[in-house]
Amino acid sequence: xxxxxxxxxxxxxxxxxxxxxxxxxxxxxxxxxxxxxxxxxxxxxxxxxxxxxxxxxxxxxxxxxxxxxxxxxxxxxxxxxxxxxxxxxxxxxxxxxxxxxxxxxxxxxxxxxxxxxxxxxxxxxxxxxxxxxxxxxxxxxxxxxxxxxxxxxxxxxxxxxxxxxxxxxxxxx
Amino acid sequence: xxxxxxxxxxxxxxxxxxxxxxxxxxxxxxxxxxxxxxxxxxxxxxxxxxxxxxxxxxxxxxxxxxxxxxxxxxxxxxxxxxxxxxxxxxxxxxxxxxxxxxxxxxxxxxxxxxxxxxxxxxxxxxxxxxxxxxxxxxxxxxxxxxxxxxxxxxxxxxxxxxxxxxxxxxxxx
Numbered sequence: 001x002x003x004x005x006x007x008x009x010x011x012x013x014x015x016x017x018x019x020x021x022x023x024x025x026x027x028x029x030x031x032x033x034x035x036x037x038x039x040x041x042x043x044x045x046x047x048x049x050x051x052x053x054x055x056x057x058x059x060x061x062x063x064x065x066x067x068x069x070x071x072x073x074x075x076x077x078x079x080x081x082x083x084x085x086x087x088x089x090x091x092x093x094x095x096x097x098x099x100x101x102x103x104x105x106x107x108x109x110x111x112x113x114x115x116x117x118x119x120x121x122x123x124x125x126x127x128x129x130x131x132x133x134x135x136x137x138x139x140x141x142x143x144x145x146x147x148x149x150x151x152x153x154x155x156x157x158x159x160x161x162x163x164x165x166x167x168x169x170x171x172x173x
Numbered sequence: 174x175x176x177x178x179x180x181x182x183x184x185x186x187x188x189x190x191x192x193x194x195x196x197x198x199x200x201x202x203x204x205x206x207x208x209x210x211x212x213x214x215x216x217x218x219x220x221x222x223x224x225x226x227x228x229x230x231x232x233x234x235x236x237x238x239x240x241x242x243x244x245x246x247x248x249x250x251x252x253x254x255x256x257x258x259x260x261x262x263x264x265x266x267x268x269x270x271x272x273x274x275x276x277x278x279x280x281x282x283x284x285x286x287x288x289x290x291x292x293x294x295x296x297x298x299x300x301x302x303x304x305x306x307x308x309x310x311x312x313x314x315x316x317x318x319x320x321x322x323x324x325x326x327x328x329x330x331x332x333x334x335x336x337x338x339x340x341x342x343x344x345x346x
Contacts, residue, residue, distance in 0.1 A: 001184060008334050008335070011174060011326060011328060011329075011334070014328050014334060015328055015329040015330075018328060018329065018330050018332075022330065028202075029201075029202030029203075029332075030202075032328065032332055032333075032334040148337070150335060150338075153184060155184060155187050155188055155191060155205060156184075156188040156191065157188075157191050157195065159191075159205055160205075161181050161184070161187060161205040162181070162323060162335035162338065163338070164321070164338045164340075165323075165335065165336075165337045165338040167337075
């Protein structure tokens with residue numbers, strides 16, 4: 001099965017992202033707005049239960065909740081014409097990303113980590129220039145505390161279903 | 174915020190349900206196939222964190238994983254024209270539903286509990302009779318072990334985002 005790891009920010013940020021995704025992102029219906037922390041990787045259920053989940057629990061326990069901030073939209077153009085809410089890079093989110101690509105977990109890190117929430121993708125060149133023109137002018141002032149990440153798996157229709165939540169920091173009880 | 178509690182069955186069952194939902198369920202894009210364990214209720218974040226989540230943890234710990242079986246599709250007609258995969262009722266799932274409606278949790282139980290996975294809803298009368306005619310002939314033989322439930326919240330666009338997963342039974346570590 002195909003698994004991935006994502007952070008879902010607060011409802012406020014998800015609602016804001018969805019106001020753009022609705023028009024500009026064909027993946028709008030497949031998954032709520034998210035920060036991809038680990039790209040899709042293949043694993044079987046036995047490996048997920050016995051190896052990957054225990055490792056993710058260790059990582060979560062070993063990571064304190066951290067803040068994120070979003071001030072603007074940006075793009076991966078010319079590599080792809082994806083437009084995203086740029087999550088300001090920080091030591092904390094970069095470090096969590098590093099841990100999620102340790103040798104104890106499957107899935108290679110193919111790109112350097114640019115924390116982001118996609119709001120537009122798979123646009124035609126013309127659409128891209130229109131949409132990018134207007135989104136790149138916008139200023140945002142969004143803040144959130146991240147205290148969990150989620151392990152998801154992909155259904156046959158391309159949608160993602162959450163398998164498990166991992167709370168950052170020590171368990172309270 | 175509006176919260177709800179659902180069980181997401183295995184990928185196999187979700188894929189099967191989606192093959193019908195794609196055509197017949199306008200909520201297809203809002204949430205993956207699920208068994209609603211507690212209808213939408215209002216709560217604020219403080220209440221969720223300090224009261225509801227600790228109670229859900231206790232309930233999860235106090236509930237052993239259980240099996241479900243699906244043999245046929247059924248309908249709530251004439252109350253609504255919803256068509257669903259009928260999850261065979263069992264003491265285990267009924268008991269979990271009861272616990273999720275204890276007085277320590279908000280949200281009243283308005284209907285008697287009929288465990289199900291919706292595959293068609295909001296059809297016109299004509300569509301309903303066509304679709305029900307064909308789906309009611311089908312035999313299914315789907316089995317799954319349920320070992321978790323999820324707390325979700327609803328975004329402004331109507332989609333549901335998972336807030337936390339609760340594993341049934343004792344924590345292994």
